[in-house]
């Protein structure tokens with residue numbers, strides 16, 4: 024920091040896990056020249072680690088405070104966050120946010136507001152916590168074609184899968200342990216159902232490919248139906264089950280996006296990303312493959328990414344969204360298929376699932392762990408049946424990474440589809 028420069032005055036909205044983590048990091052580094060001048064929270068009665076007079080219960084007051092140089096929005100309410108952040112951008116303010124659900128739903132509007140009103144929004148903390156993937160895509164790879172951006176974007180589900188693999192335990196006890204350790208929310212639906220990594224994939228698509236996806240249209244399958252038999256079967260083939268969020272450029276130049284469990288082998292760097300860690304593989308046309316691994320959540324790791332944004336805002340950084348001008352067409356499910364692994368503890372129920380997914384009865388296989396099925400499944404079928412699959416505890420995973428044209432997958436399936 025330039026010693027003649029006055030400290031940058033920050034308005035912090037939200038003082039939970041991330042807000043407190045960010046505050047603590049700022050306090051520990053006075054040499055950065057930052058000061059958290061005002062803090063807004065919601066509850067008037069919650070015990071706080073700072074004196075009560077430090078807090079305001081009106082976040083709107085911070086938006087209009089001319090004494091604040093920039094705002095950090097880290098609340099847990101996506102609708103309210105959108106109202107606050109869009110109001111701040113309308114005033115041309117500089118804002119850092121970590122709210123992935125809000126961003127995934129409203130990114131086009133937020134980008135438009137920045138362009139029209141001159142404000143700036145940075146959100147590195149919203150995707151994979153401490154891993155600097157948004158800026159890497161937006162700034163460093165802004166002009167290099169990307170074949171794929173994929174990875175483990177949710178530490179909670181990864182923790183559950185890792186513990187199941189280590190202990191041979193079932194989903195329920197592993198989830199309970201993750202919750203007890205603070206790695207999974209009390210309501211685990213967003214994380215275990217892969218809604219959270221879907222939001223992150225949508226955000227990355229804007230920077231990696233210049234496309235703004237509607238999260239509701241991106242296929243996301245979670246791990247609520249995974250069982251010890253699935254983990255053991257994958258392990259017997261030298262693989263681990265990971266929830267992989269992927270953005271892929273297809274041979275025809277279109278971009279697709281999906282988030283599903285996947286059987287990952289040791290040839291992938293994601294194989295070694297265990298517990299609460301996140302990992303991102305970037306496959307660039309000329310630079311080749313790169314891999315980023317780090318903590319995807321937690322007060323300090325996420326607060327560190329917010330701090331990086333605050334310092335970048337001070338320097339005047341804005342995201343370039345350079346690929347928007349020549350964004351490719353998007354092909355989400357139509358005409359695409361994956362080689363799928365499907366399981367359910369009840370064989371009768373599994374047979375019915377095969378009819379939903381248009382898999383022939385010969386897709387069923389039996390081993391010492393029970394019965395399962397493999398075969399090519401159209402992404403359109405998975406998308407159409409996603410709610411029933413979730414509600415009925417059916418576990419579906421990709422056997423291979425990249426979706427293929429449905430016709431090619433079905434032709435290939437005339438042979439036998441093995442697990443590996």
Ligand SMILES: NC(=O)c1ccc[n+]([C@@H]2O[C@H](COP(=O)([O-])OP(=O)(O)OC[C@H]3O[C@@H](n4cnc5c(N)ncnc54)[C@H](OP(=O)(O)O)[C@@H]3O)[C@@H](O)[C@H]2O)c1
Pocket residue numbers: 036037038039040041042063064065066067069082097098099100103121122123124148149152319320321322325
């Ligand atoms: N936790 C992580 O590791 C992590 C990682 C990446 C991104 N994020 C994102 O970061 C954001 C914050 O997450 P968190 O885990 O820190 O949440 P949290 O621990 O639940 O804290 C939320 C904070 O927001 C405050 N708040 C809620 N509504 C408010 C309002 N209308 N006005 C003012 N304050 C309000 C709450 O106030 P009270 O204290 O009064 O309740 C609380 O201080 C979320 O968008 C989350 O998705 C979190």
